Amino acid sequence: MAEQKNAAPVRDEVEQKAQAALSAAKLNNQKRQVVLWIGALIVGGILGWVNVPVLNELFNFIATVFTRLFQFVAVPTIALAVITTLAALGTKRDTGRIFAHAVTYTLLTTVCAAAVGLALFLWLAPANLPTEVVGAGASDVPGKLEGLSYYDHFLSIVPNNVLAPFVSGNVLSVMLVAAAVGLGLAFAPKTENREMLLKGIHGLQELLFTLIRGLLTVLPIGILAFAAQLAAQIEAGVIVGSLGVYTAVVIGGNLIQFFVVIPFFLAVRGLNPVRVFRQMAPAVAVALFTKSSAGTLPVTLASAEQRLGAHPSVARFVLPICTTINMNGCAAFILVTSLYVMQNAGMELTLGTMVSWLFIAVLAAVGNAGVPMGCYFLTLSLMASIGAPVGLMGIILPIYSVIDMIETAENVWSDSAVCAITNHELADTLADDEELAPTA
Known part of the structure; x- marks a missing residue:
């Protein structure tokens, strides 16, 4: 009996040392990454700035491959994350608390x-452009989009069949x-068929996270290509005037x-x-180059669970929701651009008009899809719906690429913050749920 009592502390000490060694190895791996x-990022920027045509073509090819891979895993990641989390938490009070925190901070x-x-x-007060310049920009406005109404935008969210949203990549649908x-x-009866279906869905989710881990392993190649592509665009010159x-x-x-708010x-x-930024840096970096919150979601989820240590029930519920409704950069762009066009x-x-449009911009951003140029098209639709001349949107289009990059990085950083805050505030109350898939 005495030997067993003496063995217990030794066993605990060994386990603690093993855990400490595992944590140290994980930290070193993160630092290497x-x-x-x-x-x-640095090498890609230098190579892109040199502007060698053959290299630019190669980097464009690699960047396109990575963008398509992110898009490939993005839609099933969103769908499976929402399905498994709601299936596990739909009848529990945790769902309401998580959702309330996510929406409040969003x-x-x-x-x-x-x-x-x-x-x-109001402070910088940008001046008006010459009328002839605004009129000339009308030819650069994407065709037919100026005729879209805000009702058309919301109507596009409602699917008329199950496969259409997945084929078209409509995130909100x-x-x-x-x-x-x-x-x-x-809310379905807990039958054997339901359990088998859930196991299959969890299995697909584990497979998906395995693919995401593989994608993260080769991510430096993608970052190099994205950085080179951006540097080449900047070196070519963006005419702001x-x-x-x-x-x-x-x-x-x-x-x-x-950096402040x-x-x-x-x-x-x-x-x-x-610390939160350091753990979520991979997602912010991918968002900067892909210009898509939805496309970045696989990396955001993996970073939140593996690096930040967020509870799966929080990360897999909050992040897909935030990807579609938490659009900080989009709200600012819609408001400033709308006021500039109207001016x-x-x-x-x-003052009343500007405050009213502040809330319109917030609501519009919440309804926007986290896809490249989503804010641009939505602003264009809003301006067309009130009869404002949309020629200025054509002038903004050439510089929107850089704006879109910064906006998307900001959106994903905000998503990460909302997830971290929600996880922190509910850490003591969240119950472990057996139906949740294990952390990827």
């Missing part, structure tokens, strides 16, 4: 982003279908939101912003 990503950060954009717009399936499984102040307002608002929310809720159209911008 960060070094690789930074190195790939709205708070989005309103702040729009407010920062409005404050900069996929979310709608997945939520319906997940809630159906949550008289849009410089407008561009400064949009990008400046995004940077303030990124979001870290402030994290710090107020008792989290270290630097150039000669419309009176009273």
